[in-house]
Amino acid sequence: MTRAILEPVDADIDPRVLRDIYGQFPSGVAAVCALVDGSPVGMAVSSFTSVSVQPPLVSVCIANTSTTWPVLRAGRRLGVSVLGEAHEEACRRLAARTDDRFRGLDLHVSGNGAVLVDGAPAWLDCSVEAEYPAGDHTVVLLRIAGFRIDPRARPLIFHRSGFRQLVER
Template sequence: MSELKPVTGDVAELRRVFSCFPSGIAAVCTLTDDGPAGLAASSFTTVSIDPPLVSVCIQNTSTTWPVLRGHPRIGISVLAQDHESLGRQLASKHGDRFAGVAWEATSQGAVHVHGSTAWLDCSLHAEVPAGDHLIALLEIHRMSADPAAAPLIFHASTFRRLHVVS
């Protein structure tokens, strides 16, 4: 193990350390009057069975979250390994984040990406301030999954694929 270093404001080193934890990528999306709006979240996690809750962490500077949080339903799509370009599009600050993306919306406006490994239809349950982010707790109302679809993984600041060991 390398020598443990104190956290002294070295943001690059802290990000490098955080990047060692692999995570999936979730598309967090809703339907607005102007079409779909969404963002990519690598901080998606399950929270509770009763009530059914998941969370995503959102930067306080996000201009997309204020749009999403104002709608009755928010769709979560756990991206599949073939969604690497979509992961980059949704993380981009410029351009049409949904160009060339196959998606559909529920009657209440949750947007789901085709080909994902799981889909959740959620509403905002609570927000918790957390440093330079906020933790959005989302209550699940409906769900579906395709466990056979391999997930997209984010590790060491790059997209990766799972390798199945038999």
């Protein structure tokens, strides 16, 4: 066995270096959207993860600088759509800082106001369970109230600041 040599981390670590480190871990991408005052509001997140089976909880991490989250969290329910391979352009629009994030997207709205992206491998109808400050982000726990899955759809993968596809072996 060899001894690992690690770079020490100090308070002045370059944020770009940390993003590169975090980018080594591939993740899925999800859209978090709701109907607010009759209009869809939403964003793309790559920090979506399962938390608990009982109760059914998932989490997303939102940058404290987000101007979308304060509006989005006012939605009665939040729709979480796990984005699929066909959603690369949709993901880019949902991540942009523009007013036309939903241009060209086929959307569905649940009876509770959760906005869901058509063609997603999974849909979750959620409510905000709790929010926890975590450095320059907020960890948001979402309680799942309803769901739908499409096992034929394949997820969109985000890795090293780019989109990838799963390859079956």
